[in-house]
Amino acid sequence: MQIDAAISGLRYLPRDRPGITSLMYQGFDDAVPTAEDEICERWGGPSQEIIYHIHKRDEPRWDTLPGGDFMRRNSQDQGRVYFQLTSPEEYWSLTTILSIINHFPLAQRRCLTSIEGLPRSVPIQWREDPFTSEQEAREANWLINHAQERRRVRMALNTAFADRFLAKLAIGLGHTILGPRVSNSAYADRLRALLWNPVPGQHDDADLRGTGFWRPGGGDHAPDPLAFEGAWTIAIGAFYPAFGFSVCTSGGRTMSMMVSDDPGLWRPGVIGHYRETQIYIVVPQRSQFLGPYRIMDYVSHRLGRRTIPELVDLQNSRVRLRDLPPRRLPGQPEATGES
Incomplete structure (x- = not known):
């Protein structure tokens, strides 16, 4: 990330x-x-x-x-x-x-x-x-x-980080949107167990439903249709009888998690408001948080069938490297990166 x-x-x-x-x-x-x-x-x-x-x-x-x-x-x-x-x-x-x-x-x-x-x-x-x-x-x-010396670097990875991140986000969304009764539910306890268990492979729980960062197929997966180039996309919706969210990173990787599976614990009006998934766009580089947009409006915008002015402005503000000053002198190899 x-x-x-x-x-x-x-x-x-x-x-x-x-x-x-x-x-x-x-x-x-x-x-x-x-x-x-x-x-x-x-x-x-x-x-x-x-x-x-x-x-x-x-x-x-x-x-x-x-x-x-x-x-x-x-x-x-x-x-x-x-x-x-x-x-x-x-x-x-x-x-x-x-x-x-x-x-x-x-x-x-x-x-x-x-x-x-x-x-x-x-x-x-x-x-x-x-x-x-x-x-x-x-x-x-x-x-x-030793500026020109080629040296190895060492990087440590925790393959459980995404699952813990999803659990933390699910707990927060559940309490904020669905209400404190969800925070006291058995499912929320399972999310907490996942959040506080940093050991990969030791949190298998059939009642926790979601898709983490590390998915089969690695980088060969198809681009997510909700992905917005360079931004984080968050989709939140009530998929009766469950409430959940999906997060798409700025690089196009998707993660998801169910927040609650018991509508009887939710605040009144949640199902009506979130029956149609709500989309949020986050651009840390610009300190921007856009939305919510109804998923049908967002998809229509992506397909070019309608326009959302805020998203048009955001798209127009993106740059390509060739739009910026060159990073190297003529004749020198250009630094790698998006063009």
Whole structure:
């Protein structure tokens, strides 16, 4: 999902000025010399920049979450970020810097590229600025001297993450839309058991009905008809006698979960309001939340039989990479990505 966000974010960058987009998580770079109680994570920027984030080593249970223990990152352990710019185009250099500042708002940030012409008003340290410690100087010098070195990265995955995410979302939607009686139901207890069980393969429950992120066939599945390019699509509906939702990621992967199977517990009016599935569109890159739209109206819009003005505006605001300044000089290979 982090990769989805990094790729789709490029589609909503502004054409006329540098913007902010998501970084792409790449894993742990164990070759970078750090203190024994620290670790180095590697991220990718919008123009294939390499970004290093050195911070305290977290408990193993955080290894599958990009950035590690976010509670520690937001308090006493913000870490140190080093990065190297790759594009000679100011648009992309500033987009990278602004994205790093947005992603690591509390960390100490230093650019390791010697460069002229960029505004020095941005809150980062530059390669030639004095180092605040001997440790920082050693880290920066090592990264500069090994900039062209090819190294393996290590990434940990938790294949149960999607199921736990779906359970959490189902619990929240059930309480918010259907009411507190649903929260006290036996089915909600099963959802909680799934939410708090992080071990894959140990939560099989025939009464939990849904489709997770990891589906048979991998990436060969057909595109979801509800998918909206670069955005998250959420469909919520009452499929009597059940109430459930479906989530389509910005990369086109679909997940779903039943929220409740007992209409007798639902608030009055739920069936009438949600008998026709309601569609919501979420664009994190633009901080936009659109909807709800009746599923028939949404499908008609996608088929070109009618238009929803908000969605037309959103579609028109998307960009292609060829609409933006080039990321490389003429003759240099272009950075990969959506065209």
